[in-house]
Amino acid sequence: MDSALLVLIIAFPLAGWLLNGGLAGRLPRRAVGWLGSGTVGASFLLALVAVRRPAVAGEGLTVTLYRWIAAGEFAVPFSLLMDRLSAVMALVVSGVGFLIHVYSIGYMGEDEAYSRYFAYLNLFMASMLLLVLGGSLLTLFVGWELVGLCSYLLIGFWFARPAAATAGRKAFVVNRIGDAAFLLGMIALAVGAGTLEFGGLTVSAEAFAPPVLAAITLLLFAGATGKSAQLPLYTWLPDAMEGPTPVSALIHAATMVTAGVYMVGRLYPLFERAAVTLTVIAAVGALTALFAATIALVQWDLKRVLAYSTISQLGYMFVGMGVLAPEAGMFHLTTHAFFKALLFLAAGSVMHAMGGVVDMRRLGALARPLRWTATGFVLGALALTGFPFFSGYFSKELILERAFEHGRGGLLALVWAAGLATSFVTAVYITRAAVLTFAPPASPQRPRDAHPHEAPPVMARPMGVLAALSVFGGVLGARAAGAPLLLWLQEFFGLEVHEAGAPLGLTLLTVTVGLLGIALGYAAYRQRREMRLGAIGVFFERHWGLQPLYDEVITGLARRFGRALADVVEVRIIDGAVNGVAALAGRTGGALRRLQTGYVRQYAAVILGGTVLLLGYWLLR
Amino acid sequence: MELIIFVAAAIGALAGGVGVIASRPPVRSALSLLLVLGSLAVLYLALAAQFIAALQVIIYAGAIVVLFLFVIMLLHARTGEARAEKLRGQRTAAVLLAAGFLGVIVAVLRSRPGAALEAAPEGFGTAQAVGRALFTAYVLPFELASVVLLIGIMAAVVIGRPSGTRP
Amino acid sequence: MTVPVGAYLALSAALFALGFTGVLVRRNALVVFMSVELMLNSVNLSFIAFARQLGAIEGQVSVFFVMVIAAVEVVVGLAIIIAIFRTRDTVDIDDVDLLRG
Numbered sequence: 072m073d074s075a076l077l078v079l080i081i082a083f084p085l086a087g088w089l090l091n092g093g094l095a096g097r098l099p100r101r102a103v104g105w106l107g108s109g110t111v112g113a114s115f116l117l118a119l120v121a122v123r124r125p126a127v128a129g130e131g132l133t134v135t136l137y138r139w140i141a142a143g144e145f146a147v148p149f150s151l152l153m154d155r156l157s158a159v160m161a162l163v164v165s166g167v168g169f170l171i172h173v174y175s176i177g178y179m180g181e182d183e184a185y186s187r188y189f190a191y192l193n194l195f196m197a198s199m200l201l202l203v204l205g206g207s208l209l210t211l212f213v214g215w216e217l218v219g220l221c222s223y224l225l226i227g228f229w230f231a232r233p234a235a236a237t238a239g240r241k242a243f244v245v246n247r248i249g250d251a252a253f254l255l256g257m258i259a260l261a262v263g264a265g266t267l268e269f270g271g272l273t274v275s276a277e278a279f280a281p282p283v284l285a286a287i288t289l290l291l292f293a294g295a296t297g298k299s300a301q302l303p304l305y306t307w308l309p310d311a312m313e314g315p316t317p318v319s320a321l322i323h324a325a326t327m328v329t330a331g332v333y334m335v336g337r338l339y340p341l342f343e344r345a346a347v348t349l350t351v352i353a354a355v356g357a358l359t360a361l362f363a364a365t366i367a368l369v370q371w372d373l374k375r376v377l378a379y380s381t382i383s384q385l386g387y388m389f390v391g392m393g394v395l396a397p398e399a400g401m402f403h404l405t406t407h408a409f410f411k412a413l414l415f416l417a418a419g420s421v422m423h424a425m426g427g428v429v430d431m432r433r434l435g436a437l438a439r440p441l442r443w444t445a446t447g448f449v450l451g452a453l454a455l456t457g458f459p460f461f462s463g464y465f466s467k468e469l470i471l472e473r474a475f476e477h478g479r480g481g482l483l484a485l486v487w488a489a490g491l492a493t494s495f496v497t498a499v500y501i502t503r504a505a506v507l508t509f510a511p512p513a514s515p516q517r518p519r520d521a522h523p524h525e526a527p528p529v530m531a532r533p534m535g536v537l538a539a540l541s542v543f544g545g546v547l548g549a550r551a552a553g554a555p556l557l558l559w560l561q562e563f564f565g566l567e568v569h570e571a572g573a574p575l576g577l578t579l580l581t582v583t584v585g586l587l588g589i590a591l592g593y594a595a596y597r598q599r600r601e602m603r604l605g606a607i608g609v610f611f612e613r614h615w616g617l618q619p620l621y622d623e624v625i626t627g628l629a630r631r632f633g634r635a636l637a638d639v640v641e642v643r644i645i646d647g648a649v650n651g652v653a654a655l656a657g658r659t660g661g662a663l664r665r666l667q668t669g670y671v672r673q674y675a676a677v678i679l680g681g682t683v684l685l686l687g688y689w690l691l692r
Numbered sequence: 693m694e695l696i697i698f699v700a701a702a703i704g705a706l707a708g709g710v711g712v713i714a715s716r717p718p719v720r721s722a723l724s725l726l727l728v729l730g731s732l733a734v735l736y737l738a739l740a741a742q743f744i745a746a747l748q749v750i751i752y753a754g755a756i757v758v759l760f761l762f763v764i765m766l767l768h769a770r771t772g773e774a775r776a777e778k779l780r781g782q783r784t785a786a787v788l789l790a791a792g793f794l795g796v797i798v799a800v801l802r803s804r805p806g807a808a809l810e811a812a813p814e815g816f817g818t819a820q821a822v823g824r825a826l827f828t829a830y831v832l833p834f835e836l837a838s839v840v841l842l843i844g845i846m847a848a849v850v851i852g853r854p855s856g857t858r859p
Numbered sequence: 860m861t862v863p864v865g866a867y868l869a870l871s872a873a874l875f876a877l878g879f880t881g882v883l884v885r886r887n888a889l890v891v892f893m894s895v896e897l898m899l900n901s902v903n904l905s906f907i908a909f910a911r912q913l914g915a916i917e918g919q920v921s922v923f924f925v926m927v928i929a930a931v932e933v934v935v936g937l938a939i940i941i942a943i944f945r946t947r948d949t950v951d952i953d954d955v956d957l958l959r960g
Contacts, residue, residue: 669959671952676785676883683789687796698862702870709874712893713881721890725897728874732900735867739911744919748903751926756896756933763937764889767944786883790876797872801865813914822923825916837927844931852938854945 074134076121077151080161081200083110083117087193095186104176107189111172111196115165122158128559130154130270133206140209147267150206155563159401159556160203160333167325167408168196170533174416175317177529178423188228188315195221199326203333207268208257211334215253215298218327219246225322226314238310245307249297256290260341263287269337276340288341288348291334292355299331300382301359301389306621308382312374316419319374324381324415325408332388332404336397339564343395350483353393353474357489360386364496365611368503373418373429376504380455381411383493390486391470394477395567398560402548403466405556409544410454410463413537417448420530421508424523431504435599436513440523445509447534452505454541456498456585462544464582467494469548469557471581491584498588503596510597697738704731718764722757729753740817867908874901888940888950892933899929 087110091103098106126132131154139149153161172192179188198221202214220243227239261267263283264275279287295301300308311323322328335342335352342348360383367379384407391400422429424441438445454463471490478484525531547556613619668674704727711724729752736745815821826834874897881894903922910918944950 667959669956671955672782672883672886675879676782676789679789679879679883680785683792683796687792690796690800694862698866702866705870705874706877709877709897712890712897713877713885715890718887718889721893725893728897728900732904735870735904736907738862739867739907741907741910741919741922744903744907744922747923747926751930752896752900756930759933759937760889760893763941766941767889767950783884786880789883790880793876793879794872797869801869805863805865816911816914816916817919821916822919825920826923830920833924837924840928840931844934848934848938851935851942 076117076124077132077134077153077204078136080114080117080121080165081151081197081204083113084193084196084200086110088190088197091186091193092190095190098186100180100185101176103186103189104172104180107193108169108172108176110193111165111169114196114200115162115169118158118161118165121153122162124153127153127158128155131157133270135206145261145265147207147209149210150268151204151210152206152269153204155559156333156336156401157203159405159560160329161200163405163408164199164203164326165196167412167537168199168321170536171317171321171325171412171416174320174419174530174533175315177527178317178419179315182315184228188225191221191224191228192318192321195225195322195327199330202330207266208260208272208338209267211337212253212257215330215334216250218322218330219243219250219298222246222311222322222327225318226311228314228318232313235313238307238313242307242311245304246297249294249304251294252290252297253294256287256294259283259287259290272338273340276344279341279344281345284341285345285347288338288345289351291338291341292348292352295331295334295389296355297331298334299328299385299389301331301355301386302362303617305359305363305382309375309378312372312378316374316415316422319378320412320415320419323378324411328381328385329388329404329408332385332392332400335389335392336401336564339392339397342392343566349393349395351393353390353477353483353486356386356389356391356393357474357486357493358386359383360390360493361489361496362386362615364493364500366614367500368496369608369612371430371432373421373431373434373504373508374415376431376500377411377414377418380414380497380501381407383497384411384455387467387470387490387493390474390490394470394474394483394486396470396473396477397564397566398557399466399469399473401560402557403463403470405547406454406462406466406541406544409537410451410461410541413447413451413534413541414455416530416534416537417444417451420444420447420526420534423526423530426518428518431507433514433516433518434508435517436509436511437523438509438511441509441525443525443531443534447538448509449505450538451541452501455501456589457494457581458585458589459582460545462541462547465545465548468578468581472577475577491581494581495584495588498585499592499595502589502592506593506596507599512599514599694738697734701731701734701738704728705735719761722760722764725760726753726757729757742817743819743822744817746819864908864912868905871901871905871908874898874904886951886953888943888952891952892936892940896929896933899925 087107091098091107121127121132124132131152133150133152135148135150137149138146140147172189175188175192179185182188195218198214198217200214202211202218205211205214223239223243225239226242227236229235230239257267260272263279264272266272266275276284297304308323308328312319314322342352363379363383363386367376367383370376370379384403388400388403388407391397391403418429420441421434421437421444424437424444425434428434450461454461457464457467471487471494474487474490475484478486526534548554610616614621708724708727708729708731712721712728715721715724729748733745733748733753736742736748878894878896878898878901881897882891885891885894903925906918906922906925910916910922940950943955947954
């Protein structure tokens, strides 16, 4: 029965996709929404059941479905695996996913393509669970690609809007770049280790020479940067906000983007032996975190603030992975799922109330009419800043602490410094967002006909659950409470465990920095004051100079290459060749035509000429 | 004796040949053709082909040339050769080809010196001899030849009919 | 002095050459036709010569058939020339160039 559990976890949402997709339009609206949510809820429950199986805590519960690839000595069975790591992911994914599905029932209630929405969302859930529960790197990759597809479908859900369609395409293409690296790494692994199953890879980790291992892990990490929107492949995530807000909450905050982090954790036996790669991961994570946070500071679109915030927080998770604290990274992944999803859902509630307006310059003074939403947002914001004893506090603290220790006395200390700076900026930008959206006075540009009303229960209750988790979820990793999740994962990763807590000074420093940020944010932006950031603001807005680089250099190059291909290769060479053949045939015909003079005597002369020649040849041989 | 006959007939044939191709009025060409045919009949006799010689005179000289003359008269045959030669190089080509052809033949003849002719067997070339062959070994072609003649007649009638008449 | 068979053959070749020169050079359809007859006759001569040399009556039988067919050909050919003359009022074969491409 164990095997059935894992299969069903994936099968339920898959069935939901087929039913909602196939019977679109024929089911009543309510049925569609609850069917879509129900399948995910079922997955969550099944995951809960599966987690208690002894095998999961041990070497993992494996199910082989069928012999997928068998080429000589290389074999990859299609298998599922639930061990401690994937159990955590599965629970987070299905749990938060369920809440967001329920929220969607209300949020997307007026939309025409209701069935299509839930079908795609279920497909996404099935794909993400496949990714998480995959028993081999190849199975994971299948899920990886599928979630990429679903992301494209859902970002471009309102495909009639050019911006949405472009954003979907952009997400897919940028992801693809990362996937190319991922594939290369995977192939190298398959060649070197002879297997792609996780069990086998773990065992063979030692067999790789350090440079080879470094190369492979770097390639794999490059793939992770694409999916998890780290530098340099981050550009798709802000644009992905064109999709419906629950999609942003689910895919681009809580689940899909964390797949990169999960993948690193999954292959940690490989990564932990590649010191160079780990350094790169930590550096990229830290840099991205700071980078994205500064950009979030100068955004006007509420959802984009949250998008850049996600990129930034993902950077934190990678820092955790890079400083040999993978359990910290996973813990932050979990708490982030809680509070970021909450923040997005609150933003969605705001949009729902204000008729789709999401530009903060037109909002303001929404705390009174949207009490529940505002509270949720504030709680989520506090968790994000790492306000003491909220969930985010524990996870962020842990990462900073481990970064500090890991980088003690070396260049890696910069990682910690960047993380601290990011904390500050994070606090500022999220406070800014909260103030501009909820605090009085209202914006003079507020839409005339707006009657802000609180969200209906079907939307409010999931927010409530997430709020509770954001506030109290820290208990999973709080030392005082025994840090159950942390210890559970720590054992799994099998690395050295640091018993000593952080030096008090460090913790105080971090907390102070956060509080300072909140204070600054409030002071600077209340009463809708515009804090002029001047040149620095412009610098942030242009992505530290990357935006012109991407737009002009990279896309410009690509565009010119495309133009060259279209104008030169296509028109002159290919079309030219084809037309040339036709022209050649024509001209040959035209030339040969001149033989047909119509004069019998000339024909006779030719015939006689040939005859004489033949005669000569035969007779004189 | 035979030599003299040969030479005379040969000269006649060649002169007639030149006359056929070189004469301006078509009538003169036709009469030159007659000379050729006559010379050839003589040569056939010298080559022990009496029956064929007779046929030559009857069919060719007697019928075909007459037919030509009738048509020439019917058409007032205009030569139309007052105009300049339209096709360039045609004359040159003709000369070259003739030279080439003759060259080849002469070379072949030189390479195999032919034996002198023996005396003809008894009854060779008579109507009897030819007839025997025609009615035994070649009776099928003989019958078909008559069919061909019939077809030729019908074709000539049809083609030569003035247009507009009903079948 | 007997005449070697080669002489007859040489004569035949000469007549043949004269014939095809006429075909190539003359424009009057009737003269061309006569040149063709000349060529046919030259071939007949060589047939007869060989028949004599080899003592085979088949040579003469061939000539017989050649004559028959030549007769038919002349008949039909002249009919055609007449028909063309009726529509085009010319016997210049260069004027019949409808096959020009």
